[in-house]
Amino acid sequence: MWEALQLEFMQNALTAGILISVVCGIIGTLVVVNRIVFLAGGIAHAAYGGIGLAYFMGWPYLTGTVGFSLFSAGVMAAVTLKAKHRVDAMVGVIWAVGMAVGIILLDLTPGYNVDLMSFLFGSILAVPRSDLWQMAVMGVVVFVVVVYYYNDFLAMSYDDEFARLRNVPVTFLYCLLLGMIAVAVVMIIRVVGLILVIALLTIPPFIAEKFTRSLRTMMIASSILSCMFTVTGLFLSYALNLTSGATIILVAAAGFFISALWEIFKHRQPTYPSV
Amino acid sequence: MKAETIVDVQDVWFSFNGQLVLRQATLTVPRGDFLVVIGPNGGGKTTLLKLMLGLLKPNRGTVRIFGQPPEQAAHRCGYVPQNVYINKTFPVSVLDVVLMGRLRSGKGWSYHARQDRIAAEKALEKMKMWTHRERRIGDLSGGQLQRVFIARALVSNPEILFLDEAMAGIDTQSRGEFYDILKELNRTVTIVAVSHDMMILSSHVKSVACINRELFHHDSGEITQEMMDFAYHCPVDLVAHGIPHRVLSRHEHEKER
Structure with missing residues (x-):
C-alpha cells in the first residue's frame, strides 16, 4: 500500500484532498450551522452554467465559472434578503437553469466534447501542481477571512437579529x-467533482456538530474528519481499483452512520427512573 | 424635576404584508421606569418592541431612544428576545453566547479583551449561571436559557432593558425569584417588558400599557377595567388592587345565560 505514496499523482491527490478538507471543514461548518446546504448545492450545480460559458466563449475555466457562480450566489443572496420565504423555490430554479444553460452552451460549442461526468465525480487522481497552488491560496484567503470575522460570523449564525443590534x-x-462558497465550490469541483464537494461540505460538519x-472546534473537527475520509477513501480506491470520488463519499457516509448509531446508543444508555 | 425621557414613540403606524399591526401608537418611557406592555397574541407587542430597537422601521411616525434614532442608540440597549430556543443544536457554550453581547464590530480582528470576560463573568454571576459557563447552550433548561439571555443583554451594561415574553420559559416556582432579579435590576436600569401573560404584573411594575393594534398607556402600575376591555375586547376580572391574579375570561353571552 505504501508504495502508492511514491507515485507523484498519488502525492498530488493526497495534498489536494487535505487542502480541500480544510477549506470544506471551515466553509461547511458555516453552511451547516446557517442551514444553507440547499443553497450551497444550488450554487454548486449552477456552476455548470459557468463551465459551459467558459468553453463557449473560449475564456479560461476560472474566469467563466467564478464569474457565473458569483452571479448566481448574488441572486440567491438578494432573494434571501428580500423574500426569505421564497428562497428554496428560487434556489431550485437557479439550480436547474444553471445546469441546463451549461449543457446547451457545450452543445453549441463547435468541435468540443467535454465529458460532463468528470465534473460530477471529478478526477482527483489527475490534479496538476498548478491547481494545488491555486487551492492553497484560496485556502489561506478563506482561513484569514474567517479568523478575522470569527466573532461576527458566530453572532450572525447563532442569532442574526441580536447580531444586528450589536452593529x-x-x-x-x-x-x-455566499461569495466564499461560490469561489471555493468552483475551484474544488474541478478537482474532485460536484458530488464530493457537497459531501465534504455537509457530512463532516454534521458529524462534528x-x-x-x-x-472553532467544529471547524477543526470537520477538517480532521474530512482528511480522514479523503485519505482512507483514496487508499481504498487505489487498493480496490474503484472511482476515487465515490469511494471517498462512501467512506464519509460510513463515518456518518457510525456517528448516528453512536448517538442513538449514547441516548439510550442512561436510564433515569420514570417520574 | 421630571425624569429624562428614554423612549419616545410618537404616532407610530406599522403594517406588515398589507395588514395593519400598529395604529397611531404613542408612548414615552422615563428613566427608571418599569413598564409592562400587555396584550393578546398578535396584538403588536413584539412589533412595538422591535420598532423601539430599530429592527423594524415604522411606516409613519418616529421612534427615538435617548433622543436618537434607535440604531444609533443600540449599544445602550439590552434585548432579551422572545424565542430563546432558537438554534438549540448550535455548538456554542454559555460563556460564548454571553460574550456576543460585548461584540464591537468593525474594530479589526476578532477577539475578546480581558474586560469583556470580566463583564461576562459578572453578568453570569448576577444571573447565577457562572457555574454553567462551559455547558453547551442546548443542554440548558428553559429557565436557565432565559437567565443566559438576560446575562447576554446585561453584559454591555445597558441603560434600558427590553424583554420579550420573559416569563415564557420560567416555571411557576422560579417566578418569584425572577421578579426579585428584575426589581434589583430596575434600581439602575429602565425596563420595558412585553407579555401576553398578565402574571408578569407584580408590585414591582411602575406603569402598564395595553396593546391590541392600538396602544393604551397608563402612568401607574395599575390596570383598569377600561384598559382590559380595550385590549382584550372581553371582560376580564380584576382582583386585588387592580393587579389581576387570575384572568377569568367571561364573555358577554355567558353572562346572559
Missing part, C-alpha cells in the same frame, strides 16, 4: 459567506 454587518457577512462546543 454586526449581517448583510455584508451573508454575501461574503454533535460533539463540539464551539464553531
